[in-house]
Amino acid sequence: MKAKAERQSISLEYDLPHPPARVWRALTDPELLAAWLMVNDMRPLLGHSFTFKAEPTPWWDGIVHCEVLEIDPPKRLRYSWRSGPESSPLDTVVTWTLTPTPSGGTRLALEHSGFLPANAFAFDGARKGWQRMVGEGLTEVLARAA
Amino acid sequence: MASSAKCNPPATSSHGLTFHKHLLISYSMQREDAIFRALADPSRRAIFERLTRGEAAVKDVTARFDISQPAVSQHLATLRSAGLVSERRDGRLVYYRVEPKGLRPLIDWIARYQAFWVQRLDRLQTLLKEMDA
Numbered sequence: 001m002k003a004k005a006e007r008q009s010i011s012l013e014y015d016l017p018h019p020p021a022r023v024w025r026a027l028t029d030p031e032l033l034a035a036w037l038m039v040n041d042m043r044p045l046l047g048h049s050f051t052f053k054a055e056p057t058p059w060w061d062g063i064v065h066c067e068v069l070e071i072d073p074p075k076r077l078r079y080s081w082r083s084g085p086e087s088s089p090l091d092t093v094v095t096w097t098l099t100p101t102p103s104g105g106t107r108l109a110l111e112h113s114g115f116l117p118a119n120a121f122a123f124d125g126a127r128k129g130w131q132r133m134v135g136e137g138l139t140e141v142l143a144r145a146a
Numbered sequence: 147m148a149s150s151a152k153c154n155p156p157a158t159s160s161h162g163l164t165f166h167k168h169l170l171i172s173y174s175m176q177r178e179d180a181i182f183r184a185l186a187d188p189s190r191r192a193i194f195e196r197l198t199r200g201e202a203a204v205k206d207v208t209a210r211f212d213i214s215q216p217a218v219s220q221h222l223a224t225l226r227s228a229g230l231v232s233e234r235r236d237g238r239l240v241y242y243r244v245e246p247k248g249l250r251p252l253i254d255w256i257a258r259y260q261a262f263w264v265q266r267l268d269r270l271q272t273l274l275k276e277m278d279a
Contacts, residue, residue: 008256010259010260010263012263012267014271016271016274018275022274022277023274026270026274032273032277036266036269036270036272036273037269037270084255090255110267112263115259
């Protein structure tokens with residue numbers, strides 16, 4: 001079954017007391033970025049391919065593959081975010097938007113978009129990868145979980 | 147669920163997080179950990195697989211594996227506390243079956259990333275305070 005599911009997104013918004021230039025550095029400088037997000041080889045260049053690396057788990061290699069899709073300092077940064085175990089891969093996009101506030105701070109908006117709902121993973125992806133891990137009966141379990 | 151999961155932390159909070167959210171995040175990570183740990187063990191995985199094919203009593207499960215009944219019971223208890231199986235009592239027998247929603251925390255990327263970003267943005271705010279202007 002190929003689930004034709006509507007893609008979903010996560011939106012978060014923060015009012016920060018710091019100016020956009022400082023927030024921008026924290027989002028694009030590899031060392032600063034590593035201090036709060038993950039180890040990476042990010043460079044603020046359009047088209048640059050890079051990775052984020054986290055601790056691997058039994059089901060995930062811990063690697064996020066990214067490409068800078070849009071960059072407009074210090075206002076907007078967009079990169080692809082591809083990851084996940086082969087059993088339920090993610091093909092998503094992360095967008096950062098920085099807007100100066102009257103008080104000299106920054107309104108920081110994060111949008112992480114392109115998620116397929118969990119049930120789509122259950123049918124399309126999880127069934128293949130997890131079947132190898134756990135067994136044939138899992139298909140039905142996942143179908144019921146969706 | 148709507149096509150966009152909105153989550154706006156209070157703009158005035160320096161942490162951007164409420165206590166309630168902290169609890170939710172830690173709860174979802176504990177759930178995930180418990181599932182990973184439960185399925186990391188080959189015997190438990192085999193038992194879980196057996197149960198995906200239908201409900202079974204401890205003795206039915208034991209008959210198929212080269213492990214003692216107390217060990218099987220212990221494995222079932224671990225699977226149960228991870229939310230992967232549920233039990234049903236019928237007289238003196240206890241039957242185990244797979245809990246269909248048990249694996250849900252692992253496949254629900256939206257819930258996982260929601261928790262992930264809120265936690266990381268908390269760290270970002272701490273870092274921003276420490277950075278040179």
